[in-house]
Amino acid sequence: MKLKVDHEADALHLSLSDEPAKESEEVSPGIIVDFDEHGQAVGIEMLHLSKRASGADMRKLLFESVPQVG
Numbered sequence: 168m169k170l171k172v173d174h175e176a177d178a179l180h181l182s183l184s185d186e187p188a189k190e191s192e193e194v195s196p197g198i199i200v201d202f203d204e205h206g207q208a209v210g211i212e213m214l215h216l217s218k219r220a221s222g223a224d225m226r227k228l229l230f231e232s233v234p235q236v237g
Contacts, residue, residue, distance in 0.1 A: 170228065172216065179216050184209040 169182040186209045188201035197219075201210035213219060 170230075172228070177214070177216050177218075179213045181211045182209070183211070 171180045171182070172178075173180065184203065184207070186203040186207070188209055189204040191199050191201045193199050197214040199212040199214070200208050201212070203209045
C-alpha cells in the first residue's frame with residue numbers, strides 16, 4: 168500500500184495494489200476509485216486536497232494501525 172501527496176496537482180493518491188487500473192469512477196465529487204480488470208479497487212484519489220484538509224500540514228502524515236480484536 169502506498170500513499171502519495173502530489174502538491175502540484177493538489178491531490179492525494181492511495182494505491183491499494185500494484186495491479187494497473189483498467190477503469191476509474193468518480194464516486195463523489197473529486198473522489199476517484201481505480202479498478203483493475205477484475206473490478207477490484209486498486210486505488211483511491213482525492214482531488215482538491217488543500218480545500219478538503221484546510222489548515223492541515225501536508226508535510227506530516229500520521230499512519231495508525233488499529234490492533235485486530237480476536
